[in-house]
Every structure is written in C-alpha cells, then in structure tokens.
Amino acid sequence: MRRLAWRAVAILPSPVRGLATLPVRRRADAELRALAPMPPGDRRLYVGPWNTAGQAWQWVRAAERHLPSTAAQNLWAQRSLSQAHFDFPADHRLSVLAQRGRVRELHGERVLRESTHVLHESGRRVLADFHAGSMLEDLPDLRRAGVSPAVLFHGSEIRDLRQHAERSPHSPFRVPERGWDDYLRTLQSIVERNRADLRRWREEAGGPVLVSTPDLLDFVPDATWLPLVVDVDRYAEAARLAGVVPLERERPVVLHAPSNPRLKGTEAVEEVLSGMESAGLVDYRRLSGVPHEQMAAFVAEADVVVDQVVLGNPGVLVAESLAAGRLVVAHLSEQVRDRWPGLPVLEADASSLREVLESALADRAAARELASQGPAWAREHHDGRRAAAVLAPWLGAPAPG
Numbered sequence: 001m002r003r004l005a006w007r008a009v010a011i012l013p014s015p016v017r018g019l020a021t022l023p024v025r026r027r028a029d030a031e032l033r034a035l036a037p038m039p040p041g042d043r044r045l046y047v048g049p050w051n052t053a054g055q056a057w058q059w060v061r062a063a064e065r066h067l068p069s070t071a072a073q074n075l076w077a078q079r080s081l082s083q084a085h086f087d088f089p090a091d092h093r094l095s096v097l098a099q100r101g102r103v104r105e106l107h108g109e110r111v112l113r114e115s116t117h118v119l120h121e122s123g124r125r126v127l128a129d130f131h132a133g134s135m136l137e138d139l140p141d142l143r144r145a146g147v148s149p150a151v152l153f154h155g156s157e158i159r160d161l162r163q164h165a166e167r168s169p170h171s172p173f174r175v176p177e178r179g180w181d182d183y184l185r186t187l188q189s190i191v192e193r194n195r196a197d198l199r200r201w202r203e204e205a206g207g208p209v210l211v212s213t214p215d216l217l218d219f220v221p222d223a224t225w226l227p228l229v230v231d232v233d234r235y236a237e238a239a240r241l242a243g244v245v246p247l248e249r250e251r252p253v254v255l256h257a258p259s260n261p262r263l264k265g266t267e268a269v270e271e272v273l274s275g276m277e278s279a280g281l282v283d284y285r286r287l288s289g290v291p292h293e294q295m296a297a298f299v300a301e302a303d304v305v306v307d308q309v310v311l312g313n314p315g316v317l318v319a320e321s322l323a324a325g326r327l328v329v330a331h332l333s334e335q336v337r338d339r340w341p342g343l344p345v346l347e348a349d350a351s352s353l354r355e356v357l358e359s360a361l362a363d364r365a366a367a368r369e370l371a372s373q374g375p376a377w378a379r380e381h382h383d384g385r386r387a388a389a390v391l392a393p394w395l396g397a398p399a400p401g
Contacts, residue, residue: 028101035092035107038114041071043395047114048075049130050122052154052290053259053316055212055389056089058229059119062384066400077130087291090382094130104124104128112145117395119210123194123201133196139205150394151201152207152226155313158195158211158262159219161188164311167218170331170349172310183262186380202272208394214339215313225339227386232379235296235323239375242300246327246371247364251280252303254357255326257287257295257317265310265331268350273306273336276354281361299324304357309350312336318345319382322374326366329356344373 061071076090108127120135161173258264273284305321312333348356
C-alpha cells in the first residue's frame with residue numbers, strides 16, 4: 001500500500017507533490033537531525049552503510065577500546081521497508097523514511113565535518129544514496145574535507161562466482177552458466193560492478209582495501225584481512241549458564257542457522273541432519289530469522305554447530321560458536337587453513353558431512369578436545385584486538401599492546 005501511495009504521489013504536478021510530501025520530509029529530516037554527534041577524539045572513524053552481521057558496529061567498538069584517542073561510529077541504512085536487521089546494534093540507524101529527507105545536506109555534511117576517516121562497506125556510499133550509489137561518488141567531497149577513505153568487502157558482493165566455481169569442487173555456483181537463475185545472474189552482476197569500481201578506486205583513491213574473511217584474499221589479492229569481531233565474553237557466559245558439555249548427551253543437539261541457505265549448503269545439511277535425527281543419533285535444530293541478541297543462548301544450548309559446507313569461509317557464526325566452546329563443523333578451503341593454521345573447526349563438505357559427524361559421535365573425547373580449544377582461539381583472534389591492530393596504521397594510531 002505504501003508503494004502504491006508513493007507512486008500516486010509521484011505523478012502529481014510538482015507544486016502539489018511538494019505539499020503532499022512535506023510532512024514526510026519533515027519527519028525524515030527530524031530523524032536525520034537526531035543522529036548522535038561523533039564523540040571527541042584525535043581519530044574519528046565512520047563506517048557504513050550496511051552493518052552486515054553487525055560487524056561495522058563491532059569494528060568501531062574495537063577501535064574505540066583498543067586505540068588511544070579514537071572515536072568511532074557506524075551507520076545502518078535500511079534498504080527496504082521489509083528489510084530486517086536482526087537487532088544488531090548500530091550507532092546510527094536510518095529508516096527508509098529518513099532517506100527521503102535531506103540526507104546529503106544533514107547527514108553527509110555532518111560526516112564530513114566530524115570524521116577523519118571513512119570506511120565504505122561493500123563499496124557503497126556513506127554520505128547519501130547509500131544503496132544505488134558507488135563509493136567513488138563520495139571521493140571528491142571526502143578529499144575536499146581532508147577525510148581519509150578505505151573500502152571493505154564482506155563476501156558475496158566481491159566473490160566472483162566463476163572463479164569460485166573453478167577453484168572449489170563444492171562451490172554452490174558450480175552449474176553451467178547457461179543454467180544460472182536470476183539470483184546467480186544478479187549476484188555476478190553485483191560482483192562485476194564492484195570489481196570495476198574497485199579498479200577505479202585503486203586509480204583514484206589509493207586508500208586501503210579490506211576484506212572480512214580470509215577466503216576473500218583469493219578474490220581480492222591485494223586486500224588486507226580485517227578479522228571479524230564477536231562478543232567473546234557474552235558467548236562464554238552463555239555457555240557457562242547453559243552448562244552443556246559438548247557431546248555428553250546421548251543425542252547431541254546439532255544447530256544450523258543459515259543466514260543465506262543457498263550459500264550455506266543448507267539443502268545438503270538438512271538432508272544429513274534430518275536423516276541422522278530420524279535414526280535417533282542427534283536432535284536437529286534449524287534457526288532462521290532469530291534476533292541476534294538471542295543467538296548466544298541458542299548456540300550455548302547446542303553441542304555441535306554446523307555452519308556452511310560449500311563456500312569455504314569462516315563467518316561470524318563460526319567465531320561465535322568457538323567462543324561458546326561448541327564443536328564447530330564447516331567447510332574451509334585449503335587456502336584458509338594455510339593462512340590460519342590451528343583453527344579448531346572440524347572439516348566437512350556437503351558430501352562428507354554425515355561421515356564426519358558420525359566419526360565425532362564415535363570418538364566423543366577427541367571432539368570435545370577440539371571444541372575446548374574454541375574459546376581461547378576466539379579470544380585471541382576475534383575479541384577486537386586483532387581488528388584494531390589492522391586499522392591502526394590507516395588511522396595513524398599506535399598498535400594495541
């Protein structure tokens with residue numbers, strides 16, 4: 001109904017349209033003016049506009065905690081009225097309504113005035129036109145204001161489907177291109193647009209290029225890896241309260257919580273885990289659409305967490321599950337394991353998942369020993385110190401001790 005109403009307004013004569021939309025624009029501008037100002041600091045970092053998996057908020061908190069005289073904020077700009085954010089925290093939230101206001105004048109000018117550094121998520125703008133525009137459109141204004149830019153990619157928006165299919169026998173994109181559906185064609189077009197923008201970025205900006213998971217270094221070879229950050233203490237405390245010792249129960253609980261089932265290999269995971277549940281071997285729990293604030297409790301109640309079995313990347317759920325001391329099962333590429341030796345994640349792909357899980361059930365002591373390594377690993381790599389150390393040179397801050 002709202003879309004139809006806006007279409008009806010759009011065809012009105014300009015003076016009438018201006019009057020009709022005035023209340024909406026006033027409300028939008030009020031939301032823009034209400035955004036909290038940047039705290040004081042010698043370095044002032046602004047990250048946006050998507051806050052994918054809550055990571056932008058985590059990175060700015062890591063910079064504040066571990067780098068001296070550093071202030072930071074992040075932005076989540078809602079993409080559509082139906083888009084859920086799973087209640088990830090964010091310093092600034094801009095609804096679809098707010099984006100109908102004077103975004104560039106009110107929000108963009110504030111960012112230019114208050115920030116010393118800007119990190120563009122997924123190649124998108126931070127000053128205005130967050131979803132259709134390119135980071136390249138912000139560069140002239142950032143240069144004039146003396147703001148240092150960088151860009152970060154999270155995954156699917158820069159991971160070339162063709163290259164992934166060539167490199168990985170388990171790739172979800174390993175189908176003849178003539179058989180691609182609209183989803184895959186759209187995904188590849190986004191990748192190609194971002195790769196083209198990235199080529200111009202290197203020529204015009206020369207700012208840092210970051211990626212959030214180590215597998216992406218195969219697709220953006222000159223990038224720097226910015227480690228994911230999770231609330232290690234919250235997951236450790238949830239595990240303590242749950243009191244679950246992994247694989248101590250006769251029928252362990254196996255959790256699968258796909259953010260994107262197609263890119264996680266969920267169809268294969270479901271087939272294996274449903275079959276094992278029918279055989280009385282496990283209790284299978286699948287989560288979807290759960291607010292992030294509830295995830296720690298769900299993870300802590302599980303014995304085993306199965307993440308993706310097709311992409312080869314260690315994502316946020318892997319880090320959170322390690323922090324909770326769960327047995328984590330996922331497919332990680334050889335390149336990832338070479339870059340990250342000792343990662344305590346049980347290897348399984350779509351074809352080996354059942355065999356791997358049955359082996360873990362047969363040797364529960366060995367599986368528990370692997371799971372017990374998770375909390376220390378998560379604290380060392382994902383509590384924010386390593387991410388802050390990566391950001392420090394760009395921000396001109398001393399590396400954290």
